[in-house]
Amino acid sequence: MSTFWAAQPASEIWRVGLTLTQDKHPPLYYLLLHGWTALFGPGDFAVRSLGALIGALAVLPVYGIGRQLGGRRAGVMAALLLALNPFLVWYSQEARMFMPATTFGLCGVLGIGYWVSGIGHPRLNTQYLIPDTYWPLLLAIAGFTAALYTYLFSAFLLPVAGAWLALAWWLNRRKPEAPRRFWTGAAALAVVGLLFLPLARSAWLVSGGEATPGRAFAGMGPTLWRLLQVYAVGWPRWSGRTMTWVAIIAGGLGVFGLAGGWVLGIRYWWRQCPIPDTQYPIPNIQYPGLHLALWLLLPILAGGLLLTRDRTVFAETRYFIFLVPALCLTWGAGLAWLWQWRRLAGGIGLALMLGAALVALPANWSPQNRREAWRExxxxxxxxxxxxxxxxxxxxxxxxxxxxxxxxxxxxxxxxxxxxxxxxxxxxxxxxxxxxxxxxxxxxxxxxxxxxxxxxxxxxxxxxxxxxxxxxxxxxxxxxQGYRPSALPADVPRLDAAFDNLRLLGCTYQPDALSPRDDLFHPPSGWVHVTAYWTSPGQPPAADIFPLVRLVDAAGQVWGQSLERGNDAVHIWPTSRWLPNEILRADYDVNLNPITPRGTYRLVIEAPGVAGQAVCGEVGVVSNE
Known part of the structure; x- marks a missing residue:
C-alpha cells in the first residue's frame, strides 16, 4: 500500500491524502517515502528503512520529555525502555506511518513541555529552565502538524497539550508571566488546529459514511488490559499467567511513577518552598505525575466517547501507539524514584523491565508473529x-x-x-x-x-x-471451477492406471523436493500438492470411492498421506454419479511427517477397498531443518 502511493506523483499523493477517499491516511508519510525511494530505490530494505530511522529518533524527544518530567535519570531510563519496546520496534520496521507519526507527535509534546516548564517556579531547577524564546512553540507546531498529516489518531495528543497548558496556567495563575505564556501557547495550538482543519473535515465526513456506531466505553476494561500487555512486551506467545504478571508489574511501576510525581509536586510546588538539597530527582514541570496521567487518560476517554460513532476505535492496538511513549515515561519515572530511594530496588525494577523486553523482543521475528507474507x-x-x-x-x-x-x-x-x-x-x-x-x-x-x-x-x-x-x-x-474438463490437459503426463471401474488418466505434483517441516504456509509440516485426473470408462462404481495419496519410502513405510476433505472433488461429485468417460480433476495435499528423513520417496495413489495402485512420481526430502 505505502509503496503504491509513494510511486504516485507528489500532487496526486497530496490530493488523495487530503480527501481520504481512496486511502484513509494523510499524505505526509507517503510524500516522505516518495522522496526517500527516489533517492534510495523502491526495494523492501529502502522502503522499511525510512520508518526504522524515524522510529529510532523517537528516543531523543522521549529523553527530553523524561528529563523535564523527572530529571535526567528518568529521561535516560524512559528512552532506554522505549528503544527496546517490542511493540514500537515492530512498528518501526513496518513501511507504514504509525511510528513516524509517533516520533513527530513526541516532538510536539516536547515543545509544549519546554514551554510549560518556563511558567513554573523560578527557584526550581533553574539551570534547566528554558529562556523566554519561542522555539519550543515552533517545535510544537511543527511536530503536531507533521503528526496529524501523517496519522489521524495523532489528534488525540492535542487535548493533552491543551490540558498541559491549562494546568501550568492554573498552578501559576498569580504570577505575572503566566497569562501571557498560556495565551501564547494556546495560540500555537490554535495554529495547529487551523492547519489541521481541512484534513479533520475530510476525516469526519469519511468516518460518518463508513463507520458502524457502538456504545460509549463498551468493553473498556478488557480493552485496556489487553493494551497494557501488548504495549509492554508485544506479542511473545507467553502463557496467560505470565502476561498477567507482566501487566501487573508494568501497571504497578507506572502507578508508582505517577504517584512519585504527585509526591514531589505536593512537596515542592504546592508549598512554594525553596528547593533544599535532596536525594530525589527534581522535575522542571510542576506535578509531573498529573501531566503523565493526562497524557494517558485523555486519549482513552476521548476514544471511549468516539465509540458511539465508530465501534472500531480500539479494534487495533496500533491505533493508540502514541500511548506507549507515555507508558515508557511513567516507567522511567517510577524507576528513577525507586533508584533514588533504594538503588537495589531500582536496579531490580530496571532489570525486570529490560529483561521482559529483551526476552519478548525475539518474538517479533517468530513465525507466529510474521507480518503479512505477501511475497510468499x-x-x-x-x-x-x-x-x-x-x-x-x-x-x-x-x-x-x-x-x-x-x-x-x-x-x-x-x-x-x-x-x-x-x-x-x-x-x-x-x-x-x-x-x-x-x-x-x-x-x-x-x-x-x-x-x-x-x-x-x-x-x-x-x-x-x-x-x-x-x-x-x-x-x-x-x-x-473446471473440475470436470472435457479432455485431459496436454501438459499432464499420462498414466492409464486401472482401479476396477475407475481409471487414473494422469497426474501432476509439486514440489518435487521439499523440507518435511514448514513454518510458513501450514506449520509444522511440508505438503506436496497432487492433481489427478480420473475417469470411468464404463458403468460407474455402485459405491463411492475416495482415492488417496501416500508418501512411501523404498521399504514401503508411509511418511505422509493426503488430507481428507469433505469439500474436495470426489465428495462434491461422488464417483457413483459419474457419467461414462467423464473426466474429473481431483486435488490432494499430502501432509508429510515433520521428522521424515532425507531421501527419495514415491507418491503412491490408492483407492481403499479397490484393487489397483499407481505411482504419480518421486519426491526428494532435502532437509529436516
Missing amino acids: AAAFVQTHAGPNDAVVIQADYVHLAFERYFHGPQPVFYPFTDRLTDPAQVDAPLEGLAGYDAVWLVQSHHQELDPGNLVAGWFGARYPLITETYPAGIAIHGFA
Missing part, C-alpha cells in the same frame, strides 16, 4: 495457478501489496469495496468468473468487510477445493 503468498499463487486461472483479492485495498510481488499472467480482480451483508451482493461479480478453470481467493484484513465470509462461502458451495494455505496474515484458497 504471491509466489505460491504464481507457482500453483494454471494459465487459465484467475485471482480474486479481498479486501480490495490489499491488492496493492499482492501485486507488488505477483508477476504471473493470471488476471487479478478485487471487486468488493463495500461491506458485504447479503449473499446477493457477491453473486454477479463472482458469476462473471465462470470462464476460468480455477479461482485463487487471497484474503487479508477482510473480516470487518465480510463478517459472514460470503465470498469464500460462495465458492465453497459451488466448487471443490484445490488447496488452502495460510501464510502470515493471509488466507489462500484455490477453487477448481
Whole structure:
C-alpha cells in the first residue's frame, strides 16, 4: 500500500491524502517515502528503512520529555525502555506511518513541555529552565502538524497539550508571566488546529459514511488490559499467567511513577518552598505525575466517547501507539524514584523491565508473529495457478501489496469495496468468473468487510477445493471451477492406471523436493500438492470411492498421506454419479511427517477397498531443518 502511493506523483499523493477517499491516511508519510525511494530505490530494505530511522529518533524527544518530567535519570531510563519496546520496534520496521507519526507527535509534546516548564517556579531547577524564546512553540507546531498529516489518531495528543497548558496556567495563575505564556501557547495550538482543519473535515465526513456506531466505553476494561500487555512486551506467545504478571508489574511501576510525581509536586510546588538539597530527582514541570496521567487518560476517554460513532476505535492496538511513549515515561519515572530511594530496588525494577523486553523482543521475528507474507503468498499463487486461472483479492485495498510481488499472467480482480451483508451482493461479480478453470481467493484484513465470509462461502458451495494455505496474515484458497474438463490437459503426463471401474488418466505434483517441516504456509509440516485426473470408462462404481495419496519410502513405510476433505472433488461429485468417460480433476495435499528423513520417496495413489495402485512420481526430502 505505502509503496503504491509513494510511486504516485507528489500532487496526486497530496490530493488523495487530503480527501481520504481512496486511502484513509494523510499524505505526509507517503510524500516522505516518495522522496526517500527516489533517492534510495523502491526495494523492501529502502522502503522499511525510512520508518526504522524515524522510529529510532523517537528516543531523543522521549529523553527530553523524561528529563523535564523527572530529571535526567528518568529521561535516560524512559528512552532506554522505549528503544527496546517490542511493540514500537515492530512498528518501526513496518513501511507504514504509525511510528513516524509517533516520533513527530513526541516532538510536539516536547515543545509544549519546554514551554510549560518556563511558567513554573523560578527557584526550581533553574539551570534547566528554558529562556523566554519561542522555539519550543515552533517545535510544537511543527511536530503536531507533521503528526496529524501523517496519522489521524495523532489528534488525540492535542487535548493533552491543551490540558498541559491549562494546568501550568492554573498552578501559576498569580504570577505575572503566566497569562501571557498560556495565551501564547494556546495560540500555537490554535495554529495547529487551523492547519489541521481541512484534513479533520475530510476525516469526519469519511468516518460518518463508513463507520458502524457502538456504545460509549463498551468493553473498556478488557480493552485496556489487553493494551497494557501488548504495549509492554508485544506479542511473545507467553502463557496467560505470565502476561498477567507482566501487566501487573508494568501497571504497578507506572502507578508508582505517577504517584512519585504527585509526591514531589505536593512537596515542592504546592508549598512554594525553596528547593533544599535532596536525594530525589527534581522535575522542571510542576506535578509531573498529573501531566503523565493526562497524557494517558485523555486519549482513552476521548476514544471511549468516539465509540458511539465508530465501534472500531480500539479494534487495533496500533491505533493508540502514541500511548506507549507515555507508558515508557511513567516507567522511567517510577524507576528513577525507586533508584533514588533504594538503588537495589531500582536496579531490580530496571532489570525486570529490560529483561521482559529483551526476552519478548525475539518474538517479533517468530513465525507466529510474521507480518503479512505477501511475497510468499504471491509466489505460491504464481507457482500453483494454471494459465487459465484467475485471482480474486479481498479486501480490495490489499491488492496493492499482492501485486507488488505477483508477476504471473493470471488476471487479478478485487471487486468488493463495500461491506458485504447479503449473499446477493457477491453473486454477479463472482458469476462473471465462470470462464476460468480455477479461482485463487487471497484474503487479508477482510473480516470487518465480510463478517459472514460470503465470498469464500460462495465458492465453497459451488466448487471443490484445490488447496488452502495460510501464510502470515493471509488466507489462500484455490477453487477448481473446471473440475470436470472435457479432455485431459496436454501438459499432464499420462498414466492409464486401472482401479476396477475407475481409471487414473494422469497426474501432476509439486514440489518435487521439499523440507518435511514448514513454518510458513501450514506449520509444522511440508505438503506436496497432487492433481489427478480420473475417469470411468464404463458403468460407474455402485459405491463411492475416495482415492488417496501416500508418501512411501523404498521399504514401503508411509511418511505422509493426503488430507481428507469433505469439500474436495470426489465428495462434491461422488464417483457413483459419474457419467461414462467423464473426466474429473481431483486435488490432494499430502501432509508429510515433520521428522521424515532425507531421501527419495514415491507418491503412491490408492483407492481403499479397490484393487489397483499407481505411482504419480518421486519426491526428494532435502532437509529436516
